[in-house]
Amino acid sequence: MTDAVENIIAKINEDVERKLSEVELEIEKKIKRIREEELSRWQRERERIEHDGIREIESLRSLIISRAHLDGKRELLKAREEIMNKVVENMKRNARSAKKYGEFLKKAIVGSKEVFGEDFVVVCIPEDKAVVDVLVKKVAPKAKVVLGEVKHGGIIAKSSTGEKSIDYSVDAMVNRRMNEIRRMIVSKLFEGEYA
Numbered sequence: 001m002t003d004a005v006e007n008i009i010a011k012i013n014e015d016v017e018r019k020l021s022e023v024e025l026e027i028e029k030k031i032k033r034i035r036e037e038e039l040s041r042w043q044r045e046r047e048r049i050e051h052d053g054i055r056e057i058e059s060l061r062s063l064i065i066s067r068a069h070l071d072g073k074r075e076l077l078k079a080r081e082e083i084m085n086k087v088v089e090n091m092k093r094n095a096r097s098a099k100k101y102g103e104f105l106k107k108a109i110v111g112s113k114e115v116f117g118e119d120f121v122v123v124c125i126p127e128d129k130a131v132v133d134v135l136v137k138k139v140a141p142k143a144k145v146v147l148g149e150v151k152h153g154g155i156i157a158k159s160s161t162g163e164k165s166i167d168y169s170v171d172a173m174v175n176r177r178m179n180e181i182r183r184m185i186v187s188k189l190f191e192g193e194y195a
Contacts, residue, residue, distance in 0.1 A: 109136060
């Protein structure tokens, strides 16, 4: 009987070894499947992170380019504004030496006469007094010429009572026509430029 028991024990051991081999094989298959699933999930996650990172980098790049473009545009506009201001200031400073300056003074005196009549005061700078005296004698002989501060030349006409005045200074005339002057400067200096 010992042979039969030994055979049964050997058979049981054989079955246990076979079952253990099957379980080990099954466990290895499950581990391999889990590993592949985790590897695939990790790969998808890595791709998602890379895609999001690339999208974020592109977004940041676009933002930086956009800001740089705006900064460049702002600097260009600032430079253009400075140039226009310098041209306008130069225009004001040099107005007295322009060919039509005498004509400008005459129109200012005629305009003053139309508003105030024959009796009014003309304020001018010392450099223009001789020319203004001659023009006033021709246009409005009863008007009085006095020296005063008139920015960049021209005249300031005042009623004989001093209550009302009209500013015909070069500074005031340029400022009144500033939009037109700026358009002319832009068309002459910056034509074809894009901000």
